[in-house]
Amino acid sequence: MLGLRSSLKTSLRGMNLQSRFVSSSAVAAKSTYRTPDFGDYLKENNNADKSRTYAYFMVGSLGLLSSAGAKSTVETFISSMTASADVLAMAKVEVDLAAIPEGKNVVVKWQGKPVFIRHRTQAEINEANSVDLSQLKDPQTDADRVKKPEWLVMLGICTHLGCVPIGESGDFGGWFCPCHGSHYDISGRIRRGPAPLNLEIPQYEFDDQKLIVG
């Protein structure tokens, strides 16, 4: 024990290569504490490496369990914030496109909102493409509004005050909102009336003969 202490002292002295010529601390302020000798209480043939490794292992194991617990607690909270299965099931709607003949409108309900699906004829596609963009209140080409030109999919909510426009009516051969008289063309673009924007396009994709909105 004494040997250990004196070797500690020499190693400390070795670290302090630059010796101080003037000590700023008073002699009385320096510690006079003498480390007790615990030699009587130590085990004989004690393997210090073993007990140290054991102590660190136990500390690490506790850390492992706590971090695993903390992780699953956080995960539980986060997963409780995600959409539940019934919400996810309602979030999409599938439409069989084969049942919609050319030149017909279909309205489906998606998340409580009407979605207009129109199977457009070639003449209607040509008409939608022939419109001069400078005439439009909300300029947008027809190609920007459809993924396949023959299928027009959009939210059936008037951008003015949220009425549901009537299909195949109005001055532009598209939709007409009866509430305040907004006219939409065959691409769902606002042409006349108080509505400021074109009819909104939801996210959708085609899967063979099916349309998936959402």
Place this chain on the structure above:
Amino acid sequence: MSFSTIYNIFFKRNAVFVGTVFASAFVFQAAFDTAVTSWYEAHNKGKLWKDVKLTLGESGDDGDDEDDE
């Protein structure tokens, strides 16, 4: 491997120590989850939905999950 080697590899640097703890927490969680799930399923064999579903498949399941709006 002596104890001082273990100490020098894992415990000497705190970054290595904490990193080992976090990495093994991930491994432990996956292993623990798998073990508990497999025990639970073995313990409740025949009562779980995936077992019941197979017996129902012979009589029912004529596609009545299609909504008719």
